[in-house]
Amino acid sequence: MNQEHWYKLKTPEHIISPSLLVYPERILQNIRTMIDMAGGTTNLRPHIKTHKCAEIIALQMEQGIHKFKCATIAEAELLASCNAPDVLLAMQPVGANLNRFVSLTKNFPDSQFSTLVDNKTTCDRIAAIAEKNNITIAVYIDLNVGMNRTGIVPSSEAIGLYKDISENSFLSIQGLHAYDGHIRNPDPASRKIACDTTFEKVEALKEQLLAAGLPKPIIIAGGSPSFPFHCRRNDVVKSPGTALLWDCGYGDLFPEMKFIPAAVLLTRILSKPKAGILCFDLGHKSIAPEMAFPRVKFLTLEHGKQIGQSEEHLVVEYDDLKVLEVGECHYAIPKHICPTVAKYDSLLVVEDGQVSKEWKVAARNQKISI
Missing domain, CATH: 3.20.20.10 (Alanine racemase)
Structure with missing residues (x-):
């Protein structure tokens, strides 16, 4: 996998979106x-x-x-x-x-x-x-x-x-x-x-x-x-x-710190409701919504502006729709990872560009057994 595109899946077509991928x-x-x-x-x-x-x-x-x-x-x-x-x-x-x-x-x-x-x-x-x-x-x-x-x-x-x-x-x-x-x-x-x-x-x-x-x-x-x-x-x-x-x-x-992103959201375009507008399946239920926009950093969308979010939808202004189609897969780094992880039952583990297994977010809820 090209190091520049370390986050991309080789075969994303069978992966549910939104999903949270970890590396x-x-x-x-x-x-x-x-x-x-x-x-x-x-x-x-x-x-x-x-x-x-x-x-x-x-x-x-x-x-x-x-x-x-x-x-x-x-x-x-x-x-x-x-x-x-x-x-x-x-x-x-x-x-x-x-x-x-x-x-x-x-x-x-x-x-x-x-x-x-x-x-x-x-x-x-x-x-x-x-x-x-x-x-x-x-x-x-x-x-x-x-x-x-x-x-x-x-x-x-x-x-x-x-x-x-x-x-x-x-x-x-x-x-x-x-x-x-x-x-x-x-x-x-x-x-x-x-x-x-x-x-x-x-x-x-x-x-x-x-x-x-x-x-x-x-x-x-x-x-x-x-x-x-x-x-x-x-x-x-x-x-x-x-x-x-x-x-x-x-x-x-803190760009001087040497930590690197190790969790990425996989999302898809749900709709192009009018010229200059894209809608992704990244609503409040999928990413931490408490931060100001932008709530994610798209790795595959260079010049979009996030303007609205609801339970299931993230609305983005975009100035070139010709290369983007409904259903197209995109990748984004959350702005706040901690509460974003808590939105998911499991993390999809990516190795060599493929989802190899799932890791359960075992302490997602307030109680396990005690």
């Missing part, structure tokens, strides 16, 4: 790039929210990655069923998920589970359910370092929470978790300054904890945009996610 050699290249940037696997804890797929977990484990991060109980269960030794649920468990988390620890004793907390009320509830089940639950304190989505601001309150956890016999304090997803400046130098400035708060908190005689915290920091900068820190665990499959959203924002 194992490119995924493996991204995994190796990730490991190389991190200086090995010791301080690497990739997030599986992007792919939710057992086969991609296996690819990572074959490369020596054994610590993982996830967002749902289903993703945690998937990791445990893949024999992942170390699983962090990076979503504070509340409501029914408290009991589900305990069930995970009982059903998969060979995996070490941990989770996040950011307030004393939830901490007390986790401790109570641990005591009831005569187990110890490992926790990290989730820090709000500027995204204002979850976490506790690095402060005396955070120190008090850390101390409370360290003194509770049913909890095991592990460290600090700091997700800086708000840092997205496309200029690498400016992004590094923002990342380093934000991380100073985490380092200051760590020093305060040590000065207070509390256990030394493991620090887990960052996502894909800040990954290159956290890789320069020796004593920090890095947790990229999107980097495994990459997308045109991050690719356009």
Whole structure:
């Protein structure tokens, strides 16, 4: 297959559209790039929210990655069923998920589970359910370092929470978790300054904890945009996610990063309703619809402008209809791959220009069995 057209299928006529194609050699290249940037696997804890797929977990484990991060109980269960030794649920468990988390620890004793907390009320509830089940639950304190989505601001309150956890016999304090997803400046130098400035708060908190005689915290920091900068820190665990499959959203924002697209949408022209308009079968149900246009980067359509989308349709203005026919196959990289993967039951695996197998998106839903 021509390297320029690496994404194309030799015989696409029998493949349903829309479909999400994945390319194992490119995924493996991204995994190796990730490991190389991190200086090995010791301080690497990739997030599986992007792919939710057992086969991609296996690819990572074959490369020596054994610590993982996830967002749902289903993703945690998937990791445990893949024999992942170390699983962090990076979503504070509340409501029914408290009991589900305990069930995970009982059903998969060979995996070490941990989770996040950011307030004393939830901490007390986790401790109570641990005591009831005569187990110890490992926790990290989730820090709000500027995204204002979850976490506790690095402060005396955070120190008090850390101390409370360290003194509770049913909890095991592990460290600090700091997700800086708000840092997205496309200029690498400016992004590094923002990342380093934000991380100073985490380092200051760590020093305060040590000065207070509390256990030394493991620090887990960052996502894909800040990954290159956290890789320069020796004593920090890095947790990229999107980097495994990459997308045109991050690719356009951060062209200096060496990750490559490893997932491509196969789509077809549904209709040419009038001159200058094409309609593709890429509606809200097929790609993440929360981004502004363009929502995909066409690899086979050079000068189209995406102007509308509904449940089943993507409408594109185009200025040369003579070479394009209804039913014609096209390829596009999603702007946001993580929620796009969740639209599909399975990923179609492409090897040597052919669909060779399917990989189930096993943790697509909120529940597998627990």
